[in-house]
Amino acid sequence: MDEKNGQKSGFDNQQWFNRAWPDDDTRIPDWIYTDQDVYERELEKIFLGRHWNYVGMECEVPEPGNYIRSYVGPFPVVVTRDMEGILHVFENRCAHRGVEFCREYRGTANSFICPYHNWTYDLEGNLSAVPFRRGLGGRGGLPPDFDMAKFGLRRFSVATRGGVIFATACADMESIEQYLGPEIRKEFDATFDGTEFKLLGVHRNILPSNWKLYQENLKDPYHATLLHTYLTTFGLFVSSNESKIPTDESGRHGGLLSRRPDGRPDVSKEEQANMQAFKETMKLNDPRVLTYFPETDSKWSGSVLTIFPTLTALRQTNILNTRLLVPRGPNEFMMLWTVFGRADDDDEMTRHRLRQNNIFGPAGFLGIEDNEALRFLQEGLGKAIPREGLALLGKDDEPDDTIITERAIRGMYRYYRDVMEF
Amino acid sequence: MLTDIGDESKALREHRLNIEEFNYAYAETLDAMDVDEWVEYFTEDAFYHVIARDNAESGLPLGLIYCEGKAMMKDRAYALLNTEMFAPRYLHLSISNTRALEIRGGEILASANYTLVETRVEEASRIQQVGKYRDIFVYEGRRLLLKERICTYDSVMVDNCLVFPV
Numbered sequence: 001m002d003e004k005n006g007q008k009s010g011f012d013n014q015q016w017f018n019r020a021w022p023d024d025d026t027r028i029p030d031w032i033y034t035d036q037d038v039y040e041r042e043l044e045k046i047f048l049g050r051h052w053n054y055v056g057m058e059c060e061v062p063e064p065g066n067y068i069r070s071y072v073g074p075f076p077v078v079v080t081r082d083m084e085g086i087l088h089v090f091e092n093r094c095a096h097r098g099v100e101f102c103r104e105y106r107g108t109a110n111s112f113i114c115p116y117h118n119w120t121y122d123l124e125g126n127l128s129a130v131p132f133r134r135g136l137g138g139r140g141g142l143p144p145d146f147d148m149a150k151f152g153l154r155r156f157s158v159a160t161r162g163g164v165i166f167a168t169a170c171a172d173m174e175s176i177e178q179y180l181g182p183e184i185r186k187e188f189d190a191t192f193d194g195t196e197f198k199l200l201g202v203h204r205n206i207l208p209s210n211w212k213l214y215q216e217n218l219k220d221p222y223h224a225t226l227l228h229t230y231l232t233t234f235g236l237f238v239s240s241n242e243s244k245i246p247t248d249e250s251g252r253h254g255g256l257l258s259r260r261p262d263g264r265p266d267v268s269k270e271e272q273a274n275m276q277a278f279k280e281t282m283k284l285n286d287p288r289v290l291t292y293f294p295e296t297d298s299k300w301s302g303s304v305l306t307i308f309p310t311l312t313a314l315r316q317t318n319i320l321n322t323r324l325l326v327p328r329g330p331n332e333f334m335m336l337w338t339v340f341g342r343a344d345d346d347d348e349m350t351r352h353r354l355r356q357n358n359i360f361g362p363a364g365f366l367g368i369e370d371n372e373a374l375r376f377l378q379e380g381l382g383k384a385i386p387r388e389g390l391a392l393l394g395k396d397d398e399p400d401d402t403i404i405t406e407r408a409i410r411g412m413y414r415y416y417r418d419v420m421e422f
Numbered sequence: 423m424l425t426d427i428g429d430e431s432k433a434l435r436e437h438r439l440n441i442e443e444f445n446y447a448y449a450e451t452l453d454a455m456d457v458d459e460w461v462e463y464f465t466e467d468a469f470y471h472v473i474a475r476d477n478a479e480s481g482l483p484l485g486l487i488y489c490e491g492k493a494m495m496k497d498r499a500y501a502l503l504n505t506e507m508f509a510p511r512y513l514h515l516s517i518s519n520t521r522a523l524e525i526r527g528g529e530i531l532a533s534a535n536y537t538l539v540e541t542r543v544e545e546a547s548r549i550q551q552v553g554k555y556r557d558i559f560v561y562e563g564r565r566l567l568l569k570e571r572i573c574t575y576d577s578v579m580v581d582n583c584l585v586f587p588v
Contacts, residue, residue, distance in 0.1 A: 105476045105578075201477040201484025205580035229505040282500075285493035334579070339484050354488045358498070363472065363486040363584040369507045371583040376509070 011385060021422045025410055027388040032416075033210040033381045039330040045419050046309050047073025047327075052159060052166035052179050054311030054324055055079050055089055057338050059163060059197040065108045065123065070336075071326040072156060072167050073310065078102045078112070079165060082123040087160065089167040090125035090153035105202070125153035162192025164313070164322065180307065181248035187255045187305055190298035191315040196343035200353060203337035205362040209374040210381075211310065211325045211333040212416070217370055218306045219254045219408035221245060222393055227373055230365040233282045236260065236290055236317075237302065243403045244300070251411025252308035257300040260292065260317070289355050292317040295342070308412070318349075319356050331378060337361060430525065437530050438522040441559060444566050445517040445534055452515050455586060457499035465560060465567045466492050472573040472588060475553070486575075486584055498587070508585045514539040514547070515588060517555070529569065530559040536573070538588050540581075551575045551588055 021029060032038055047053060055070040056079045067080040069092065076092035092102045094114040101114040111128060112121045120129040127148045135141025156167035159176040166176055173179075180188055207214070217223070224237060231237040237258060244257040284290065292301055295318065305313040310325040320341065326334040339361070341353045361367050381389075391413075394405025444463070451459045464470065472487040489495045520534040533556050540550040553575035560569045573588050 106480065199482060201474070201480075201482035203484070203486065203580070204474070204578055205582060207582060227507060229507075230501055233501075233505050285496045285500075286491060289494065289497065350483070351490070354483055354485065355490060355494070357484065358488055358494070361484075361486055362580040362582070365501050365506065368583045368585055372508045375582055 019422075021417055022388055025414060026390060026392045026406075028391055028409075028413055029388055030381045030386045032422075033213065033378065034330050036330060038420075039327070041420055042327070043073060045421070047075065048169045049419065050168075050170045050173065051309055052168050052173065052176050052307075053156075053309065054164065054307065054322065055167045056165045056324070057163055057197060057199070057322060057340060058087070058160060058165060059199045059340050059343075060106065060202075060338060061087070062199075063108070065110055066106070067102070067109060067123075068106045069102055069104070071324065071334075072169065074327045074329075076100055076102075077156065077167065078125075078153075079167075080109075080123045080125075083110070086124075087158050087165060088124050089156040089158050089165070090121075091155075093153070094119055095127060095151045095153060121153055125155050127151045127153075162189060162194060163197050164188075164192055164311075180253060181250070183246045184248045184253045184255060184305065184307070187246065187257065187298075187300075187303055188307070188313070190296055190300070191303055191305070191313055191320070193296060197320070197340040198343045198345060198350075200339045200341055200350070200357075203335075203339065203361045205335050205371065206328075206332060207335055207371055207374055208332050209378040210330055211327040212412075213374050213377055214312070214323075214325050214333070214335070214370075215306050215308070215310075215412060216409050217374060218256065218304050218312050219245075219412060220406060221256050221403045222406060223373075224256075227369050228366050230359070230369075234284055234290060236359075239403050242401070244401050245403070245405065245408055246400055247408050247411050250415050251408075252415040254306045254408040254411065256302070256304040258302040259299055260301045286355075288352065289358060290317065291352065291356075293349070293352070306408075306412075308415070314360065316359070317356060318353055319360055320353070321357075321360065331382060335362075433525060434522040437525070437532070437559075438520060440566055441522055441530070441532050441534075441557075442520045444559075445520055449515040449517050449536075452586060452588070453513050455513060457502050457586065458496075460587060461492055461495045461499055463568055464492050464495060464571075465562065465569045468492060468495075468568055469570045469572075470495060470568075470587070471571075472553075472575065472584070474578045475574050475576050476578050478574045486580070487587060502586065506585070508583070509542055511543075511585070512541040513586060514541070528560055532557040532559055536588055548581065549577065550581055551577050551584060553577070553588065 053072045056068055060068050061081040064081055064083045064085055067078055070077050070079050077089050078092050080088045092100050094101050096119045099114050099116045118131045122128045133142050156169055159166045161176050225232050225239050242259045247254045301317055303315045312323040314321045321337050321339045324336040341350055359365050391406040391409045394402050394407045396407055448463050470489040471485045473485045477484055516537045518535050522530055522532045524531040535554055538551040539547050541547040553573050556572045558570040559566055
């Protein structure tokens with residue numbers, strides 16, 4: 001301590017190698033976002049563990065023979081619809097030498113041929129042909145006892161609900177309905193209500209951030225009106241909107257539900273004082289972007305669901321999208337946004353959804369800010385002298401319409417800690 | 423009135439020169455992040471669309487940016503300058519291979535390649551987007567304006583986010 005300047009250092013070095021999870025669950029350690037061995041444990045315990053991983057929407061593979069590239073956790077897979085209309089999810093990795101054989105974003109095929117040695121697979125992932133299987137001139141080739149049936153592509157179990165496709169490596173997995181739990185299932189069904197969807201397109205972006213931070217972001221109603229001044233400036237969302245933050249029993253899934261009042265929301269003086277950038281008088285030159293045509297029975301005009309581990313599902317006014325988080329190591333993930341409308345939308349409704357989608361996506365008014373904030377956050381966690389993050393706001397036994405809270409973040413990490421055995 | 427191919431290609435060459443001048447000024451405006459001025463390169467009813475190449479080639483209409491009319495562009499400009507949080511950066515938009523393709527009534531169909539290089543604090547410069555403009559230009563009085571600019575980008579995997587238009 002410097003006597004003249006008289007400040008005691010605020011650093012203690014005890015946390016540097018300390019991997020013990022803090023006893024206080026309002027504290028989240030830095031190392032879960034940055035460490036390679038933690039990431040590797042997630043591969044086993046989470047993505048290949050007892051979880052349903054979102055892999056795509058049925059409207060991305062509407063016809064027999066359709067396929068898309070996708071991922072279970074970080075693992076490349078192909079999602080196909082076979083000639084009988086059945087969905088399959090298998091590894092995008094040839095059983096022979098391991099080539100990632102499916103190279104197109106999407107397409108239609110009746111088989112997949114690995115380009116390296118032409119091993120061929122059907123739409124279910126079965127190995128259907130191997131060139132020179134018997135060798136040439138009676139010499140070479142595969143061993144005589146080679147069993148084609150044993151060398152198909154490794155498959156995941158598949159479940160669908162409301163047009164959303166999930167896959168799991170877990171052999172005795174519970175149903176997707178049980179997995180979601182009653183509270184979250186109800187809100188899931190309000191968005192994926194059994195109508196047929198129509199794909200509008202896919203956004204793809206790389207975020208230099210740990211995948212869990214994105215789930216946190218959408219479990220965090222505290223940031224919504226503070227980071228996203230677009231919402232408050234144009235009256236799409238303010239903290240005094242009627243809201244609900246449900247979670248499932250385990251804490252792993254959550255929702256941010258809100259109801260936009262008709263007309264411009266009433267923003268209290270208390271709220272204005274807390275929001276730096278509040279502008280009372282702004283009106284859009286083209287207000288069509290915010291028009292809401294009610295299209296569900298739900299009272300909530302906004303619903304963001306975080307389905308553990310890597311799905312977020314958004315219904316915000318007339319924007320419908322799912323986001324798949326694809327981890328690429330502890331410090332980066334890829335995000336695939338599947339944006340859709342309903343099959344019976346007319347051209348004007350389709351255009352309305354396309355206009356409204358300016359708000360989200362990697363160039364959206366909210367997307368830009370979330371992506372930038374999470375990039376800054378990962379840099380803070382990765383470069384700085386370690387300490388614990390805080391998730392202090394609200395209470396765990398508060399009413400679920402409390403909005404200035406981090407209850408859902410704490411809930412997810414209680415579950416995470418349990419599964420990861422930390 | 424154009425009477426033969428020779429006249430048309432001469433007219434196209436002239437338009438191409440004007441469009442090149444236009445594109446250079448357009449790039450300079452965006453390099454300066456002057457999005458209020460950017461709006462003024464368009465007609466009142468213009469359509470501006472930034473769309474990933476894989477979506478475009480699959481017939482999927484979703485855009486990264488989708489503006490029907492100048493009013494929507496003004497709203498984006500206002501939001502960028504007044505509500506959006508993003509890291510400081512330098513922008514460098516290069517427009518090349520400008521071509522005037524066809525004169526159709528009062529409209530000139532054109533195309534160009536573009537590259538947006540972004541440089542953030544303490545980072546190397548990196549390509550944020552490469553793509554192709556497919557344009558429809560019109561003259562309003564003596565002023566050349568965009569009636570439509572469709573930006574189809576090859577760099578489908580967006581690096582974090584696209585803040586400014588291209």
